Amino acid sequence: MIEQGYKVDSARVFQDNMSTISLMQRGASNSEKSRHIGIRFFWMKDRIAGGEISVEHMPTISMLADILTKPLQGELFRVLRKRLLNWDD
Numbered sequence: 001m002i003e004q005g006y007k008v009d010s011a012r013v014f015q016d017n018m019s020t021i022s023l024m025q026r027g028a029s030n031s032e033k034s035r036h037i038g039i040r041f042f043w044m045k046d047r048i049a050g051g052e053i054s055v056e057h058m059p060t061i062s063m064l065a066d067i068l069t070k071p072l073q074g075e076l077f078r079v080l081r082k083r084l085l086n087w088d089d
Helices: 018-026 039-049 074-085
Strands: 012-016 053-057
Touching: 012 018, 018 053, 018 074, 039 053
Parallel strands: 012 053
Antiparallel strands: none
């Protein structure tokens, strides 16, 4: 898109886990439990530092993808289903 003259903003990645956001921004861990996580987060750290990706917090209740990846029940299922199908009340 850049080659065609379009201005491309950074891609926004939404995450509901603050520890994961911190780990992605630092690229390293303070804990021995997560030291095995390396290459994937170093790649993300480079992209964040380069301005290609921005990571933003989104509450779990607002994560629309959850309806496609988790067995939800009750009100949360109904709310996310409405958002996914673009239903108005």
